[in-house]
């Protein structure tokens with residue numbers, strides 16, 4: 200895509216986790232900007248509802264039942280998108296699940312389940328769609344959903360944080376690799392957004408969504424944004440080719456504190472202590 204070209208009108212966008220929350224808002228935002236939509240979700244009920252809503256609003260949309268943790272399903276999603284629309288230009292690897300509770304009490308199957316969707320789901324999306332975008336030679340943009348917890352670890356959200364750090368890491372690498380090829384990459388890192396994620400979460404000790412937020416005091420300080428606010432930020436970032444997509448002003452202080460702490464760790468380095476001892480000393 201050349202600078203100044205409309206990245207949305209008549210282009211095809213794939214959104215995973217499109218049945219709810221941020222994914223549904225992204226689908227509406229992109230459809231509103233003239234994209235054709237390929238909607239993916241593991242929930243057939245949620246998928247049918249968003250497909251119906253978008254079609255009734257006049258959008259060209261198709262839903263494809265997909266479990267993003269299964270590479271064969273993601274391949275099927277790409278094949279279905281190409282059959283229907285010929286090409287894909289925007290890919291939002293958005294599907295994700297939450298798990299809460301003390302890290303040391305996290306069951307292995309819970310940890311694997313979170314990594315399967317949040318990390319492997321994004322990885323499968325990248326491996327399946329990025330080569331197609333490159334082959335098409337029409338530019339495009341990949342948006343990976345991480346979280347502020349992918350930039351700052353948060354107690355009681357340990358495995359979730361780990362999965363989101365992994366998404367930030369592969370997104371930073373992908374951005375470097377695809378930039379010379381004219382394909383944009385963004386990583387979405389919101390604080391708390393008003394969605395169903397806590398209801399879909401795997402809780403320890405039967406905690407409620409409210410308690411999840413209470414356990415992470417700095418997250419609690421965040422204003423709760425709407426999915427629509429987040430989706431609008433994503434569209435702006437695609438237009439402006441911004442890599443990091445932050446959504447809450449409160450993120451500024453948290454990220455500055457982290458950068459300061461890391462920088463101060465460099466001050467603490469003692470070069471003389473690291474020098475090899477002189478022979479015989």
Ligand SMILES: NC(=O)c1ccc[n+]([C@@H]2O[C@H](COP(=O)([O-])OP(=O)(O)OC[C@H]3O[C@@H](n4cnc5c(N)ncnc54)[C@H](O)[C@@H]3O)[C@@H](O)[C@H]2O)c1
Nearest residue numbers: 216218219220221241266267294295346391392394395396
């Ligand atoms: N809500 C927040 O506060 C918040 C904050 C930061 C980041 N995020 C991230 O935003 C993304 C969207 O979350 P949300 O808040 O809209 O959640 P949500 O639970 O409202 O929506 C997620 C959707 O993904 C679908 N999904 C779950 N597992 C799937 C799978 N294996 N394959 C395909 N679809 C699957 C669900 O059925 C659901 O429709 C996630 O990656 C989440 O981690 C959310």
